[in-house]
Amino acid sequence: MASGVTAPGVAGVRVPGRGVRHDLRAVKIVLHRELLRFANDRTRLVSTLFQPVLWLFVIGTGLGGLVARGPAQGVDFRTFIYPGVIAMTVITTAMFSAGSIVWDREFGFLREMLVAPVSRASIVLGKCLGGGLVATVQGCVILAMAGLVHVPYSPGLLLTLLGEMFLAAFTITAFGVSLAARMKTMQSFFGVMQMAIMPMIFLSGAVFPLAGLPGWLGALTKVNPLTYVVDPMRHAVFTHLAVSPAAARTLNPGVHWFGHRVPIGLELGIVALMGVALLGVAIAQFRRSD
Template sequence: MADIVAARVPERTWRSEARAVKTVWNRDLIRFLGNRGQTMTWLVQPLLFLFVLGSGLQTLSAASTGGFDLKTFIFPGVICIAVLFTAMISAASLVWDRELGFLREMTISPVSRTSILLGKCLGGASIAASQGVIVLALAGLVGVPYDIGLLLGALGLLVLVAFAVSAFGMLVAVTIKQAQTFTWVMQLVVFPVVFLSGALYPVSGLPGWLEVLNRLNPLTYAVDAMRHLVFDHLDVSEAARQTLDPGVTWFGWQVPALVEVGMVLVLGVGMLALAIWRFSRAE
């Protein structure tokens, strides 16, 4: 008769949970860095918006904006778009891990599901932020100065946006079981969010129904805060600023940039908490 060997499962501690978060985080970064072609693929669409769409719109809008370069105008929005696309695609790794069976191995390990999802969220946010930094490095090509205050502020904001969007991506990913379905849902969600955020056009003078959708869109506030930051470091006429950077209002009240930043943070934390709750209850 074979001897029975007792196995002891180590107790969970904050150190073991921190190691689990770090391990999952590192795994996603290693997987991303191992596929360098993916970096450029994810950047193609935002760069097309910036240099192709921006140049095309410039010929139509020069008269109404006092000759202000539209590439400079959409630059803050393109940073947010780059972060959004990358964070949502990164979230798909959770769905692939489920299909390949790796997620089951992680969930039966002696770590909490909260640590697993937090590591995935941090991994996705890190990857998305790195893509945003690449776009930010192109600021000089669109007339945005390399001012240290501007760069640090934009870096902090894009990291916050990366976290919030990654949390949203995790919320979608824990709900969907198949990778193909996630791709469809991502397209269904991402493109309306982008085009309703004002990232590619001014939000002043919108039709009533579009203005309501714009105000309900969480990305609107990230784009507006980023645009305020950039425009504060530009030499822009008052007329052009009123047209291109009017800010977001609620029933006539101008929403301060700090409130917008706070909303992005609160939404990110809230969506991550909801994703963790759903993931913890999943079988």
Template sequence: MTAPAVPVGTPGSATAPGSATAPGSGPTPGRGADHPLRRDLRAIRIVLHRELIRFVNDRTRMIASLFQPLLFLFVLGTGLSGLVADSGGMDMRTYMFAGVIALSSLFTALFSAVTIVWDREFGFLREMLVAPVRRAAIVIGKCLGGTVVATFQGLVILAMAGLAGVPYVPELILVLLGETLLLSFALTAFGMVAAVRMKATQSFMTLVQMFTMPMFFLSGAVFPLANLPTWLDVLTKVNPLSYAVDPMRRAVFDHLTVPPGSGATFTQGITWGGWQVPVWLELSIVAVTGIGLLGLAIGQLRRSD
């Protein structure tokens, strides 16, 4: 007699190697370790950890990224203080402190994005792209890594606040740290937009250098925003970095006694038609810019090969 056939997928049945598994016989979606969301979160953590290890092991990069901000703060700031001593007595090192924090984050965040170009050149990026994770997870992981590294560099400058005449007030330090974190995120996202489509490191470095210094000088980090020519005033207002430097400086001045002769010149922030932009709106502009740039970088990586 012939044994009765046993339906595939019932207890006691034997499925031949390589045969298709019946629908529903695999791991339950949302419960197994291979759920797409869990894979993406694991990928973000791994990419973030890799970026931090790469930065910690590169001591030359850590030291070099601090050299130029300190040069601006103590050399340029001290020199300019002598020039403006007769116009109110404002210490330019104090005035430039917020801009120097932004400069430190600017260099570190933008150059953190170069790692994606290196990964593309050496073939590691292709290995990540074929992994069973969404490409958004790769961009987010790298962006978070650059944000943490850039914030750490800004924290080092914050530790030198006393040398620039800025008081060590816990509330002020926390506010500046939070604003540095937000700025670092936006700048890293900007660097990712430039890096995801670049094929060579030299091209990326050239592009970064072309944008870095104009963004810095047009943010009001070095000179006051009051009484500027119309064309220069427009450029400072369309520069996203201006909306991060101004809240930092206003937070510093809130804990200082500004010399009466320099208050009108050095404490004027960004204005739209005579209306001073509030801090919450400035920080919102930085946050929206960062999120928009991050989305743009994700979209570009999805279209890349």
């Protein structure tokens, strides 16, 4: 119910009560703001695409000779790293979206959102959905380059990758929001971001196969959350390629626990559960924010 306060000679003030309807509207507004910010920042679009394109067409081409002489002969190395480059694009963009919270805090806009008559959970949810959608849209640019690296434009494959991209983007945005909620400066946030994201990318199998790794390195890839993002994407790509069994075992071995391959559905479930858990952490951080 709306509350009103009146006094002699003072106009009444009505403060709208909180409810599900207001919270859903807040989610929509925050999401819409993320999309507008992305659409108006073309420099960000170009800069965040530079590194993935560099990996795909420069490093991928340069290292292609190593694959051509190995058991995966006949498979373009760029085709192998293509799912990892998609994941890299989505993850980087999602973290940049989450980092905008620090900008909002520095310029005072975050305080205005926090004092609005809506739950802080709705603000966080709108931020995570917006960041996930923006990162997915950015990933679609790399998705459009599939034919250049011998990946077919199969509708089923594209839809599968889109769903996996959004799931990964939402989870990473929630992770970034939980970090940014307590950061005071952009320098601190990006320092922590680089320290967290770069090792996770390199230990996810994005740029090298998971087969035949030393025991210590294999253990690190299994406990790395991003491994369960890259592997489903690579599995989706390789199921649409005509490759030899030897190449498939080398380049797409999957993730194994105790000698058994982890099902793709379980991997996606792990990512989804992490997304929900990180969303809860981010909401808790915002409720403690001043």
